Amino acid sequence: xxxxxxxxxxxxxxxxxxxxxxxxxxxxxxxxxxxxxxxxxxxxxxxxxxxxxxxxxxxxxxxxxxxxxxxxxxxxxxxxxxxxxxxxxxxxxxxxxxxxxxxxxxxxxxxxxxxxxxxxxxxxxxxxxxxxxxxxxxxxxxxxxxxxxxxxxxxxxxxxxxxxxxxxxxxxxxxxxxxxxxxxxxxxxxxxxxxxxxxxxxxxxxxxxxxxxxxxxxxxxxxxxxxxxxxxxxxxxxxxxxxxxxxxxxxxxxxxxxxxxxxxxxxxxxxxxxxxxxxxxxxxxxxxxxxxxxxxxxxxxxxxxxxxxxxxxxxxxxxxx
Ligand code: TXA
Ligand code: MG
Numbered sequence: 001x002x003x004x005x006x007x008x009x010x011x012x013x014x015x016x017x018x019x020x021x022x023x024x025x026x027x028x029x030x031x032x033x034x035x036x037x038x039x040x041x042x043x044x045x046x047x048x049x050x051x052x053x054x055x056x057x058x059x060x061x062x063x064x065x066x067x068x069x070x071x072x073x074x075x076x077x078x079x080x081x082x083x084x085x086x087x088x089x090x091x092x093x094x095x096x097x098x099x100x101x102x103x104x105x106x107x108x109x110x111x112x113x114x115x116x117x118x119x120x121x122x123x124x125x126x127x128x129x130x131x132x133x134x135x136x137x138x139x140x141x142x143x144x145x146x147x148x149x150x151x152x153x154x155x156x157x158x159x160x161x162x163x164x165x166x167x168x169x170x171x172x173x174x175x176x177x178x179x180x181x182x183x184x185x186x187x188x189x190x191x192x193x194x195x196x197x198x199x200x201x202x203x204x205x206x207x208x209x210x211x212x213x214x215x216x217x218x219x220x221x222x223x224x225x226x227x228x229x230x231x232x233x234x235x236x237x238x239x240x241x242x243x244x245x246x247x248x249x250x251x252x253x254x255x256x257x258x259x260x261x262x263x264x265x266x267x268x269x270x271x272x273x274x275x276x277x278x279x280x281x282x283x284x285x286x287x288x289x290x291x292x293x294x295x296x297x298x299x300x301x302x303x304x305x306x307x308x309x310x311x312x313x314x315x316x317x318x319x320x321x
Contacts, residue, residue: 002149002163005121010128013162017129022046024138024152025125026166027061027117029090029174029192030145030281031152032135033160034061034125037071040102043134047104049159052141056221057107058134059092059175060114063126071101071132072112076180078202085201088118090171090192094179105134115175121166137174138163142319144227144288147172147281154285172278173308178205190308192277209311224315225281227288227295231316234296246293250283252276252300263290267300267309277305280312 003009005026013023020042022035033049035042037060047054060071068074068083072095079093097112106112117123126133137145138152138160146152149165157163176191178198187195187207199205234249248263253271258264265283267276287295297313300306 001161002153002165005164005166009162009164010121010124013125013164014128016162017042017125017131017133020045021162022049022160023125023162023164024146024149024156024160025119025122025135025164026149026169027119027122028169028171029117030147030169030172031138031149031163031166032061032117032122032133033138033152033156034133034135036129037061037105037132037134038100038102039131040104043102043104046134046136049156050136050139050141052136054104055107056136056141057109057113058105058136059177060101060105060112061122061126061133061135062114062116063123064116067126067132068114068116071098072096072114073098078185079180082178082198082202083116086193086197087116088123089116090118090173090175091115091198092175092177092191094177094188101132111179113177119166119169121164125164142224142226144225144284145174145281147278147285151281151285168278168282170278171274172280172282173305173312176308190311192305192308194304195307196304209314222315223319225312226316226319227284229288229292229295230320231284231295231297231313232320233313233317234298237296239296242294242296246291248287248290248292248295250287250295250297252298256298261296262292263287271301273300273303273305273309276300277309280309284316 092115147169171192176193177188249258
């Protein structure tokens with residue numbers, strides 16, 4: 001059920017977390033489906049509700065720095081430089097894990113992914129429950145990520161009894177994941193914090209776009225984030241092959257005119273990248289609900305958050321290539 005984020009309802013959600021139940025809650029990136037990260041039974045309910053493969057580890061959400069030291073080993077000054085600058089916010093770091101975090105959260109890996117979200121409702125939920133909260137995005141595995149409480153209800157409404165409504169997620173794409181190992185710093189997933197901003201703070205980091213679908217590369221699946229409707233890049237198809245009355249277009253900006261198509265959504269009228277990211281899943285959710293056979297998508301420039309947007313669009317269209 002969708003609940004307004006009143007103090008009473010947040011308290012209900014907190015009680016559910018403490019009891020080992022799972023709840024959906026807003027964050028500034030996308031909505032999460034959370035449970036007590038220290039309770040393996042609670043965490044197993046997350047995998048079950050999402051139908052998520054158990055090899056795919058979860059992000060642990062924290063509300064303060066004490067909790068960082070409870071769950072992970074911080075051995076590199078650059079970690080602190082980065083989190084001091086960008087937390088709370090759309091940044092996840094992967095570090096060696098502590099024993100407080102059970103294997104089910106990390107899918108058996110010796111590392112844990114940690115994030116301090118900025119959203120006030122998320123922070124209250126974590127703080128008041130006194131637990132780190134393991135949470136993937138609150139969608140069925142492989143489908144579009146949710147940026148509103150209604151998106152969560154559409155996919156998981158029958159499986160989750162509490163969905164805290166925090167309105168629309170203002171970043172709109174998932175966090176950027178940065179892995180620290182003894183010899184390198186690597187971007188595992190581009191996201192809501194631009195790679196350029198990370199490099200300005202700690203210098204050059206490795207980033208290789210996804211090329212495999214193997215489970216030992218968590219966070220880097222080739223197909224993901226896919227609408228239910230066939231999704232293809234408009235510049236990779238012959239537009240003449242599509243019936244305009246059964247086709248939708250997701251455009252980056254207003255540079256091209258797609259008026260002849262049945263439905264057109266524009267990520268940002270002026271091509272502003274933060275606005276485009278915030279609209280990405282919202283527009284894809286709305287287009288997949290229309291009765292169309294195909295969604296043709298425009299590529300976006302790969303700068304700033306454009307890298308994260310293209311990562312999601314590539315993964316969506318890979319399913320249908
Ligand atoms: O913005 C976000 O990050 C959202 C909100 C809810 O916080 N969460 C999110 O979770 O996107 P999820 O589960 O959809 O994506 C988490 C990604 C997965 O691709 C997973 O493989 C990767 O993080 N991951 C988690 N733990 C990892 C680890 N120890 N090593 C490498 N990758 C890890
Ligand atoms: Mg996800």
